[in-house]
Structures are given as C-alpha cells and as structure tokens.
Amino acid sequence: MSKSKESPAAAVVILKYLNDQNRPYSAQDIFGNLQREHGFGKTAAVKALEQLAQDGKIKEKVYGKQKIYFADQSQFAAIGEAELKTLDSQTCDLSDKFQNVQQSCRQMEAELKELNNSMTTQEISVEIAALNEECSSHQERLKKIKSATNHVAPEDKEKVYNERKQYVKEWRKRKRMAADLIDAVLDGYPKSRKQFFEEVGIETDEDHKVTIPDL
Known part of the structure; x- marks a missing residue:
C-alpha cells in the first residue's frame, strides 16, 4: 500500500x-x-x-x-443506574469465572509439564527389560560366588592382614622420618616449604589425595 x-x-x-x-x-x-x-x-x-x-x-x-x-x-446510548449495576454484577461473575479457568489452566499446564518430563510407556518397557537383564546377571554372579570351592583359607587371610598392617606401620614411620628431615632442612632454608618442595621435586600424599589407612 x-x-x-x-x-x-x-x-x-x-x-x-x-x-x-x-x-x-x-x-x-x-x-x-x-x-x-x-x-x-x-x-x-x-x-x-x-x-x-x-x-x-x-x-x-x-x-x-x-x-x-x-x-x-x-x-453511545446513555446507561441507567440499574443497567450499570447489572453490568457490574456480570463483570464480577465473568472475573470469577476467568480466575477459575486461569487456575485450571495452571494446573493442567503443571500436569502436562510433569507428563512431558516422564518416561513414555515404550521407554519404561525398555528400562524394565534392561534392569531385569542386569538383575539376572548379578544373580548368576552371586550364585557362582556362593558355589565356589576355592575360598581363601583363614591362615592366608590372616597373613594378608598382617602384611598390610606391617606396610602401613612402615609407611607411617617413613613419612614421620621424612617430615622430621624436611623440618630440619627448612630451619635454615630462606624460602617457604612450598617453594622447597617445588625446587627439590617432592610430592606428598596430599598432592595425590592419598590418606594413610587405619591399622
């Protein structure tokens, strides 16, 4: 135009x-x-x-x-007092109906959102089949473990525990010795502990997020 x-x-x-x-x-x-x-x-x-x-x-x-x-x-034609009151009443009724419909819409939107976020029947069927297969696999593994005849002998188990305890004690001892030696060096070292570690190339248990296990 x-x-x-x-x-x-x-x-x-x-x-x-x-x-x-x-x-x-x-x-x-x-x-x-x-x-x-x-x-x-x-x-x-x-x-x-x-x-x-x-x-x-x-x-x-x-x-x-x-x-x-x-x-x-x-x-526009003039409106009388009675007609105005009637219109006001109709307006109030329509306002109430609108609020009710609006509330219903919100509830339905919430339900629709929840349904859209839920799994479909086909997806649930696939998930159930996968879980059943996984459960069967675990049951079969458990059955084999229970029926196994080559269990660890008590004396062998005790030997492993004792060796572990010995290694942990030695770990603690050597870590304590290293800490004492480092502290002695740092008494005369002009820089910080961190700078010393970086220059010498020392890596601590904490650097690798390793914690000495309990005995």
Whole structure:
C-alpha cells in the first residue's frame, strides 16, 4: 500500500477499533495492536488518529507529553443506574469465572509439564527389560560366588592382614622420618616449604589425595 493511501485506510480501521473497544489508547497502543493484522506503519497510525480527532470522530486527551485517544461517547446510548449495576454484577461473575479457568489452566499446564518430563510407556518397557537383564546377571554372579570351592583359607587371610598392617606401620614411620628431615632442612632454608618442595621435586600424599589407612 502506498504512503498516500495508507493513512485513510488506517483511519477506517482505527475508528472501528476504537468504537468497538470503547476504551482509551495511545498512538503506540493502536499501532502495536493493529499493525500486524493490517500492516500500516506508526506514522500512518498517528496521522489517522490526529485527523479523526480533528474531524470530531474520536476524542483526544493530553496527559503531559502523551496523547490518549478514545471513542466519541455521544454516539453511545446513555446507561441507567440499574443497567450499570447489572453490568457490574456480570463483570464480577465473568472475573470469577476467568480466575477459575486461569487456575485450571495452571494446573493442567503443571500436569502436562510433569507428563512431558516422564518416561513414555515404550521407554519404561525398555528400562524394565534392561534392569531385569542386569538383575539376572548379578544373580548368576552371586550364585557362582556362593558355589565356589576355592575360598581363601583363614591362615592366608590372616597373613594378608598382617602384611598390610606391617606396610602401613612402615609407611607411617617413613613419612614421620621424612617430615622430621624436611623440618630440619627448612630451619635454615630462606624460602617457604612450598617453594622447597617445588625446587627439590617432592610430592606428598596430599598432592595425590592419598590418606594413610587405619591399622
């Protein structure tokens, strides 16, 4: 649509929109609400609103730097007090219904999200089959262990425990000796313990996250 034809076309659309909605809007509101459907630009919307106001087809109010446009109320029939009360009552009823529907929508959205995050029936079937296979494998392994005849003899087990205890004691002893020797060197060393370790190339149990086991 050419620029010359855009404003008149926009004026027709905007006049109908303001009369149908019968509520105040800024030029930006009008442009935002109608642009996508009708395709006219913001400049055309502003010009159309100004022309409609000049022609007396809509009303214009200025609030600071902003202009607000709304339908000419003289075209609408006067509403009596009883009718206003009826409309207020209907508004309250519709508001309650809207809140109830909105709450139901939230609950359904939460349920839908939970379902979307859950496994499908096919996925559950595959998972069950895999777990059954794994369980059977473990049961077979346990059965073989229980039926094995080559268990470790008590004396061999005791020998292993004693050797472990001896090695742990030796580990503690050697670590203590190394610590004493390092402390003696550091008494006359001008730098920090960390720098000394780096220069000499000492690696500690802590560097490798190793802890001496209990006896």
